[in-house]
Amino acid sequence: MTMMMMITITMMMLMALMLGAAAACIVVLVPLGMAGWHLSRNSVLLFSGAILITLSVCVHFTPYFSSVSDYVTSVSSVAVFHRPKSSCMNLIHRIHWEVKPNASLLSFNATQNLSSSFDFYEKHWDWSKTQRIKACRIHKLSKPEASHLINGSWVLIAGDSQARLFTLSLLNLILGSEPQRMDSVKTALFKRHSNYSISVDEIGMKLDFVWAPYVLNLTHLLTDFKTKKKYPDVMVMGAGLWHMLHVSNPSDYELVLQTLKSSLVSLFPFSTELGIKSPPHLFWLGFPMLINGMLNAHKKRVHMIDAMWHAYDRALSESRLLRQTGGPMILLDIQSLTWNCGAHCTYDGMHYDTAIYEAAVQIMLNSLLIKSRHRH
Template sequence: MVAAAQIGVLAACVVLFVPMGMAGWHLSRNKMLFFSGVLFITLAICIHIAPYFPAASHFLISSLTPSSSSSPPFRPSSCLSFLHDVSFLPPVSPSSFDWLPNRSRSADCDFQKLSRSDAGELLNGSWIVVSGDSQARLFVLALLRLLLDRSSVEVVEGDLFRRHSDYHIMISEYAVKLDFVWSPYESNITSVIQQFHDSIRLPEVLIFGSGLWHMLHTNNASDYSEALASVRRSAASMFYPSSSGLPSQPPHMFWLGMPTLVNSMLNTEEKKKKMSRKVWEAYEQEVHGSGLFMQSGGHFLLLDIGSLSWNCGEQCTIDGMHYKSIVYEAALHVMFNALLIESQQKI
């Protein structure tokens, strides 16, 4: 707004003082009026068409706005595209896996590996719902390992990994409510979303992910696409006023991508046949063409377990499907940094 006002003042000064200066050179009145009219029309046209040429608009505004070399411009979309750019370090021992953000490409975005206290501060008072299959359960475990001390994690881990069960915990230190809902199929996820439609309070963070069970038991990429469309429609409805009439802030929504499958390491012949590289790629294509993600008009930000697990490699999995905790920890910090970018916060 200030920059636009400055441009207007500058244009007025040009139109007013340039013809006066020319008059001082003893030009005829007709010539002066002609030049003044041409100048005014030219400036008016430039101002009206500038919005259709972003580069020109940016040049005009930046030329009138003080710049600071100490703080780079904030570019949310470009920063989000760098969040999965991480490096997995070669292990010194079988249990010493680690990862780091690739600073050479994301330095301006200040991609941070958050400590326990920083993550607790970011999530303080939040309600987090994670709904999905075993990949989602491993993601929850990564979050608990960060927010809880080791002895507490050992206590809750047995409850978390009860076969095909839900899990709920309140982390009192940070007032974080965490719910895991076992949802192996997309229809299960749709049902979870629909439960929130008329809620007075929505979760602050929603994380969903599915596909492996559909691939194994249905094995039809087109059917998977239709199931994802239902998830997309249900998620979009959360951004409209509820029937309760009370305003509610829409949640931050994330989608856990499917991991890279190492076919030779899968533990049954059925999995090796139905979860081949070709089938996996077909399912991945349907996910990216589903309209779920922000860049295609949806409401989800992808937590790309596929690319992270690929970068970590076969050394990070023992069954070709489930990966070591380091992969889900990296995805967790991708989510943290996306939340920081969306809210323009610093830790």
């Protein structure tokens, strides 16, 4: 609801209160005044009754005056049917999963071990079919829709292996109709601990993946942007699994996240001093659900226990980096996606099926769409 609308409604409420007060004064004071002129008790009661009846009739017939009725109706319609951006943003993780065995594949080999059985399950997902989801127009974007949305954009994705898988899913949506090109992308993108860049000239999009397994790497990356005074249009970041494994200190993780938040807030002011028309769209890749018994290394099983995972998740929340806690970054909730997809969607308890990251990409794109509609 706009500020002007709120002011108008407030003025109407004040006018109603004033009219009510005036009516009360008429009902109470006029009869008293008449009594002061020595009118009979019956006359006073008759006059008071007439006033009350007149006021009641006015109240009941007010809706039939078109000017008042139409205005009240228009105000109430805006209040009921206008959904602010935040209400739609709250719905983008309402995803339903269907994970079931692929009978045609299982019939060929019924003795597969747990890790290889990962490929023997079909994973399907979609948003819940509710009126609120439909009203917000949340849906799976096609290649043309996604290409149009990020046309001419510079997209930066930085972080650990989760960010790399997210990058692959985004490029697969944009370039999936070109298998040979995607084969080349996979070969280059999955070089161990390396960065990757690609320009999709057809839509004028530039994409950079930066290997940044620690939050400190992300903060240094922001410093580089500030030095060069050039900034991406969309930034997707996520790091913490390496910190959990090699540092195992949730308090320290919270501190480095707070430093990252401070860098983001200071780097992207709502001004044009640094040549920024508007701040980048900022997204944070959350932790996946970790299944300790499936982790493929002893050190992981020792350090990445449930208690540690939950402590790191709390540190992320308490750092106030995320929009939901007053920070600058929108959460891409990998935790809820992986939890709802389940153990059959991962082969090592940490890295998940492509369907997870495809869903995360679609959540990001729908977030951009919602923000775009709100802006216009």
